[in-house]
Amino acid sequence: MHVIDRRRNPKSKSLGNRQRFLRRMKSHIREAVNQSLRSRKIADLEGSQEVSIRSKDLREPSFHHDAGAGHRDYVLPGNQEYQQGDRIAKPDTSGGRGSKGSPDGDGEDHFSFVLTRDEFLNLFFEDLELPNLAKKKLKSMTSPARVRAGYSKEGAPQRMNLRQTMRRSLSRRIALGRPSKSEMAELEALLHKAELEADDAEVKRITSLLHSKRIRLQRVPYLDTVDLRYRQFESVPRPTTQAVMFCLMDTSASMTEELKDLAKRFYMLLHLFLNRHYGAVELVFIRHTYTASEVDEDTFFHGRETGGTIVSSAFEEMLKVIRDRYPVEDWNIYAAQVSDGHNFDYDMPHTLELLEQHVLPLCQYYAYIEVGDEIFPGSSILWEGYTPLTERHKNFARAEVIEASEIFPVFHDLFGHATLRG
């Protein structure tokens, strides 16, 4: 009999099959993913996702009898009360247990399974692409990173590598014949024994041997400076993939909690999206009423202020933050402005000038989302003011969102391939 440990065999032998399965079901799964987004909070996107697909393609057909047709007898266990000749009314006539004949025991149209987070997000972000990413990458997206580069003979004490050092020490001691502790102890024991036996010749021999060994012991140090080895590091340029995302929002009283929630969902989606393309994404929240300020996330979504609306103040604040902390050479800058579209008339020229002359040239992409105005969609003062920008600037896009369910399609439109081409 053989016992074989197969636990170390490569795992997920089914991976190839799973990939084939996902590929085949792609269109259905994509739909299921979109569907699940509509009913779920975007915060739930982390982690694996159970999806359910409704698909006839999934069933593998075979020739088998129709469960409802013909005359069939069957034997059942556990009879308690029935006598021969009893008649039992069939449960509702609509086919009864229709799933019976299905080869995989799965007669229903739904098929549920779990997608891993990566599989889920891959599908989720399929076809989406960050505009102008390539251009920026070519520019200067490098920063030095320290990587290990073997060992050196010199270095700071805290970088000493004990293993390498002791290895060299040992080989040097062996090569130079430094007697070991046990060797000495043995000799001394022999000497002691010889002394007891009063074997003078032997005592003499061992004493001289011990003497020479002691000298050697002193001359050959246990640890020498030539043994020392230090870990060595080197700087290598590494491409950085960092981005900063500016969230601009009008937080005056007209922005209700509901509208902010819409905004939040959009930002989360954007953040998740940027996260997949960059190692690190920083967030800057700027809210404004008649003045603008940088705030933390919580205040951003939950704070409430009153007062008029001056959009230009937000741009000024954003430009200030960029000047202070996010040099354009190092950072990919994205901005998304969510607003219900209000602004004071007198501020519009300044707003447009700031946006067009200063903000847009710095941004990889700038998205304007107008939320909530159901009565006159797309006719707000900001929307109209921004209209000429859409033609002049490829990195500017805008859309309106009225319900949460529209966020993904809008997001898709804003960041999909179409925007790039068009």
Next chain:
Amino acid sequence: MNPTRLLYRGSEWNFDLIRRLHDAIEEVALDELGLDVYHNQMEVITSEQMLDAYAAIGMPLMYRHWSFGKKFAREELLYRKGAQSLAYELVINSDPCVSYIMEENTATMQALVIAHAAFGHNHFFKNNQLFRQWTRADRVLDELTYAKNYLAECEQRYGIEAVESLLDSAHALMSQGVDRYAPRRQSLAAQEQKAKARRDHFEANYNDLWRTVPSARNASDSESVRESNQKTQIERAALDLPRENLLGFLAQHALKLKDWQREVLEIVRRLAQYFYPQRQTKLMNEGCATFTHYEIMNRMYDRGQIDEGAMLEFLHMHSAVVTQPPFDSQAYSGINPYALGFAMMRDIQRICDAPDDEDHQWFPEFAGNGDAMTTLRNAWAEFRDESFVLQFLSPRLIREMRLFLVGNRAESRFVTVDAIHDDSGYRDIRRQLASQYDLSNQEPDIEVTDCDLKGSRRLVLTHRVRNGKLLNKEECNRTLRHVANLWGYRVKMLETDVDTGITLDEFDAVPMP
């Protein structure tokens, strides 16, 4: 109980213990039960690997196909949700017989698995005549390796999609891919030889001179018509119709298939054939394995090799396996082959050792013969589920399981109780239960009946309908499309009632362009 004989205590196991367990169990199995097994190979795997193995229809090596991925996705979800636990073991009909055991199992579970799989199933695989006749245990793993590599190569050469759609079609016909009665290979070779002999005869008797003899136009026409008729007839004869092995038929005769496609169909057909005995002997196989592990564990306990704790743990697991929920329970999902199989084996043992009058009357051949193991070993070797039930299901067991027979006519609003566990019902219940295990009764009886070789090359299949059991229409249309894709031309399916000869329904499919 002599504590020095104990093989282990507690639930921990290690490789050394597995070996000792195996040797101790082997001693009981071979010497006391008289089992005859292939050499054993135990492989320790993780639960994830067990899921993998499940998904690949229990085989250690399998070609790639999306449907296995689908199965894996489904099993994994059920397992994660806790809706389904994993089997403790998986065993492959190969020589050496490979049994998978999971690392999560306790020592007692490992003992149970070794007794159940490595001796129970193993003995059954080696001795049952269906397996002896149809499967080559020593070649299975080689075949699977070959299939896996061959299909991977095909994917590289012809593209994943081409292989996938071919496999889709082949899988759809898997239950029509078995030879049910006699090994077909020799007869196929004989067929070819016959066809060749016929060809040789024609060649030998062909006289070119006749071609130059002038004759009336009409005469020559009718001559050539007759000649071509003859040719067609010979071709038809080579097709050997009617044929029930549709997959095999297509692999050999579908005109448009490339050689690699034929080989893929052959691979799937061989796989279907390999599994066919397992499907026909599920009840007996599980019954044999369950009976074996029950006997062995009890005997090891009697010998003082396992302690009370282990025995209790074992009995707990054993009774979970052999539970038969009644028909009106939520948990009911058909007759549990472990439960019925085990009960029948125990019943046979009882009839051999301590029969009552009823047993003498029903089983005169072996009641009271006092040699249960020989009786059982013979049964395991010679029968399949259907004939086993027909031969060995006793009235007493029918009463114990409270089996009853229900008749269901599609057109009636009632189902009728046709027999219960009483004197007048035993034989009916037994006959019906046996036929439930007869795959040829349970699966549609479909044959290739005709093939128009001269004109449209249309293929005709016939479903021989019994008891008005028609095919599921939607599935039939979908499956028929697969047939058409393989055949390359139009395919027709007739549903003909066996008794009256009336055609009840008709389906038609054309290949996808």
